[in-house]
Amino acid sequence: MMLIPTEKRLDADTPPEKRGQMRDGVRLLTYWSDSGRIVHGGFFQLAHQLEAGDVLVFNNSRTIPAELKTVDGIRVRLSREVEDGTWDGLILGESSKKLEFMHGLKALVTGPGTEPPLVRLVFSCSSSRLLRELYRQGDVIRYEHVARSWPLQDYQTVYASIPGSVEMPSAGRAFTWRMLAHLQKHGIRLAFVTLHAGLSYYGDDKWPNPALHPEAFSIEDEQAAIINDAKANGGRVIAVGTTVVRALETASDGNTIIPQAGVTSLYLSRTSKLTAVDGLLTGFHEQEASHIDLLQTFAGEEGVKAIYKEAVAKRYLWHEFGDMNLLMRQERS
The missing domain is CATH 3.40.1780.10 (QueA-like)
Structure with missing residues (x-):
C-alpha cells in the first residue's frame, strides 16, 4: 500500500x-x-x-555498534545472534568467505543466513568478547536518510x-x-x-x-x-x-x-x-x-x-x- x-x-x-x-x-x-x-x-x-x-x-x-569494517574496507552489519559466536549478518560488497577485522578478530562465512541476503558468520571468539570488540571498533548502523555519523x-x-x-x-x-x-x-x-x-x-x-x-x-x-x-x-x-x-x-x-x-x-x-x-x-x-x-x-x-x-x-x-x-x-x- x-x-x-x-x-x-x-x-x-x-x-x-x-x-x-x-x-x-x-x-x-x-x-x-x-x-x-x-x-x-x-x-x-x-x-x-x-x-x-x-x-x-x-x-x-x-x-550496540553492530557495523564492522574488515581490514580491506568491506562493511559487515550484524543482524542477530544465532548462538554463541555465531551471527546472521549482511556483507556490503564483494568479499571472500574469510573475513579479517582489526585487533585479530576474524569471521568465517559458513553459508546462507535465515533469509537472503543474510549470511551465517562464525566469529573467532565468543559473543561476550565480540561485544567488547564491537564497542572497540564497531560503528552504529545508519541509513541513507542520516547524512552524517552521530x-x-x-x-x-x-x-x-x-x-x-x-x-x-x-x-x-x-x-x-x-x-x-x-x-x-x-x-x-x-x-x-x-x-x-x-x-x-x-x-x-x-x-x-x-x-x-x-x-x-x-x-x-x-x-x-x-x-x-x-x-x-x-x-x-x-x-x-x-x-x-x-x-x-x-x-x-x-x-x-x-x-x-x-x-x-x-x-x-x-x-x-x-x-x-x-x-x-x-x-x-x-x-x-x-x-x-x-x-x-x-x-x-x-x-x-x-x-x-x-x-x-x-x-x-x-x-x-x-x-x-x-x-x-x-x-x-
Whole structure:
C-alpha cells in the first residue's frame, strides 16, 4: 500500500537535541481507530491522551555498534545472534568467505543466513568478547536518510539497559527521565520487556520477511505481573514500539502475559487478532509491507492512510529522530 510519495516525506537526519529541542520536544499525532479522530500536540503531552491505570510497555534493549569494517574496507552489519559466536549478518560488497577485522578478530562465512541476503558468520571468539570488540571498533548502523555519523549515545533510549539490538528500538527515544516521572505522577504505570531488534532494512529496497526474521526476547515475572494487573483492573496496555507488540503478543495466552524467554518469528498482519495490546506508540517510518500491516491491526487500512496523509500535510518528521504517532484502538469518554 503506497501511502505517500517519498519526495513528500520530511526525513529527520539530526537528533532533536542537536537542532535546539529536548528529546521530548518532538510532536505527537494521536489517532483513535473507533472514531477516526486525530489530535495534534507535543509529545510531552502524552499523559493527556492516557488515563490513570494504563500501562506503557517499553523495550529496554540497548543498541550496540553492530557495523564492522574488515581490514580491506568491506562493511559487515550484524543482524542477530544465532548462538554463541555465531551471527546472521549482511556483507556490503564483494568479499571472500574469510573475513579479517582489526585487533585479530576474524569471521568465517559458513553459508546462507535465515533469509537472503543474510549470511551465517562464525566469529573467532565468543559473543561476550565480540561485544567488547564491537564497542572497540564497531560503528552504529545508519541509513541513507542520516547524512552524517552521530555518537552511539544518540541511538540509545534513556532507559536502555541490556545490550543486544543492532538498531535502536526508536519508538522510545523521545522519552526523558523527567517525562517518565511525569507519567507515573499521573498514575500511568511503566513496564519493561527485552527484544533485541535485528536489521530492519537490507538495502536495494529489500526488507526482512517477519516470518523469517526471528528475534530474541524475554519478559520477567515482575514485568508480566505489572501488565496483567493493569489489564485486570481495566487499564490499557500501550506498546512503545512494534518490537514490544511482537513480544507481548507472542507471550500472550489470550488473556494474560506469560513470563518467558525465547525467540519470536511472529508476523502480525491486518487480519491478526490482538489479545494483549490496546495501543501503539511508534514513529513514522518506511512504508514497507510488514510495518504497515502491523499498523493496520490498530487502525485499519483507511485509518493508516488518514494518519499518513495528515502527517504529510502537517509536516511531521520521519524516522528515528523524528516525530511520534500514538494509535489507540478505542477512545474513552
